[in-house]
Amino acid sequence: MxxxxxxxxxxxxxxxxxxxxxxxxxxxxxxxxxxxxxxxxxxxxxxxxxxxxxxxxxxxxxxxxxxxxxxxxxxxxxxxxxxxxxxxxxxxxxxxxxxxxxxxxxxxAIPNRPLPEVPFGADENDNPEIRRVGEPKNFSFKPKEHFEIGEALGLMDFEAAAKLSGARFTVLKGKLARLERALEQFMLDLHTDVHGYTEVAPPLLVRDRAMFGTAQLPKFRDDQFAALSLVEAEQHFAANEPGELDHFWLIPTAEVPLTNLVREQILDEASLPLRMTAGTPCFRAEAGAAGRDTRGMIRQHQFSKVEMVSIATPEQSQAEHERMTACAEEVLKRLGLPYRVVLLCTGDMGFASQKTYDIEVWLPGQDRYREISSCSVCGDFQARRMGARYRPAEGKNTRYVHTLNGSGVAVGRALVAVLENYQNEDGSVTVPEALRPYMGGLETISRA
CATH class of the missing domain: 1.10.287 (Helix Hairpins)
Structure with a gap:
């Protein structure tokens, strides 16, 4: 705002x-x-x-x-x-x-103003690469895509998911289900024990005002899943018009509830920066993604993600943005996954963002880098929508906080990256060393 x-x-x-x-x-x-x-x-x-x-x-x-x-x-x-x-x-x-x-x-309805250092550009093709970390593995065979690996293992079932829920859903079984859980636990432990974030278990349903506060509404209404009670639904459809109901929305990311925890509050400067993390299911309608990534787990209606949110003073926010990005990178470093960091140009950055780094992980099955994390500083754009302020240590007047959010990282895409980067010619998948304690010491996932 x-x-x-x-x-x-x-x-x-x-x-x-x-x-x-x-x-x-x-x-x-x-x-x-x-x-x-x-x-x-x-x-x-x-x-x-x-x-x-x-x-x-x-x-x-x-x-x-x-x-x-x-x-x-x-x-x-x-x-x-x-x-x-x-x-x-x-x-x-x-x-x-x-x-x-x-x-x-x-x-x-007006997007946030980009910081001066954000490059001008039209789309993702104009995003400059900041750094590249790790070398893609040279396979002695043609690497497969994650869905080929998962289906061959008998542990990834898209047909069953389609019968239950339709397109863009997945059923994971056995060791792959455990691997997804292991990834989320590993990330949360890293962010809480090493990076100093406080773990939060937030609601998955939020009201209109929370979605407005982080700018999912009204701009991106069609990308969200609304959850109406039976009574609300009857009233809504009886009116035969869109209406403005104060109903529940399934969260598209834990950014929404975490950031809104400070709405309509005045914080003490001494408490900032405030750092929070959460691992949650996320839900997105993907209204604008028709025909894109229709196979596999890259673009799903339901997926798991570990989110990081920081609430900072204006003086802290730029350094906090670099720190948050480094925290997300550390996840990939410990998993041994090659990646690169790009700075989003003005035409590709999000509506609420002042500046965004995307972290793109290497997927050998696709022979390309794909986004696995997006870390943004929003300035006071969201804070104004939420009424979130802080009281400076010196001075009587309150100021708006700055908000930041980042994926730390997308769990489903991390699973995709592990499957593709750690695949073996016989169809098995080696479990990264960082995840073995979470997998009961298991070193390899093979077809039973």
Missing amino acids: HDIKTIRDDLAGFRADLLRRKPDEAAADALIVRLIERDDARKTAIQKAQAAQERRNAASKEIGAAMKAKDAALADELKAEVAALKDGMGALEAEERDAIAALETELA
Whole structure:
């Protein structure tokens, strides 16, 4: 969420950032005009309501003076004026609320402003590579993709999942199910015991306000799964219109509940940075992914992910972003998985992000790097939507916190990477040493 005062104080800078996100000058200029018009309407509505209230208060005092002066006619005239002002206050207050809502709706649809060092670009092809770690293994055979390996082992079943739930679901069995669980436990232990994050077990269902706070709503409504009760569903469909229900949503990532833990709070500066992690199932409709990654586990409606969230001061947030990215990288280093880090360009970065690093793991079966983690700093963009502030150690005025989030990492994609990088010619899969304590000492997964 943007601050309209900040925008108006630097319209040229705001316009430049809009064009870095989307180089459409006509659209940028039209948006700025709408923002100014809505802000002017808000100010006018507030002034009208305040003027009416001030006149009402003044007239009320004048009634007493008129009665004291035994001027009944004037007193009656003033009483009539007060009554009329009182009757009109409701309409003025409604006008003020509507004007504020119109401005906030416009502001809520504008993406975050990229930091100056974020490169301009149109899509993922314009993302510069920052570093590459580890060398892809040279196989003596043609490496298979993860779904070929899992199905051949008899431990990955897409057909059964389709019968239960449709496309983009997977059933894992036996040692692969345990391997997925081992990966999540390994990541959580690393982030809590070594990296200093506090583990949280959050709800998987959240309300509209939580999704709005982290900017999943309203922009990405079609990518979410809504969970309506039977009564809500009946009311919703009976109305035969989209409606704005305050219903539950299945979380697309633990970023939503973790970040919202500080909503509508004022934190002490001494408590920051606040670092939290959680391993949860995640749910995404993937509305914009038709035809992409239809085979395998890369793009699923339900998947597991270990999330990291940091709440920081503005002065801490840039260093915290680098630290969070390093924590995610450490997962891949300990698993012995080759990867690279790229800096997302303006055309590829997320709606709420100021700056994002993507970590892409090497998948020999696909002969390419694929995203396994995305670490973003959001500045005060989400904090404004949530009303999350902190009180500086020195100074009376509160400030908005900065929020950060990152995958630490996507468990399903880590499973994919382990299967493809640790596959053997006979179809078995070697268990990475870091995971063997979580697998009861098992060194190899083979078909029974």
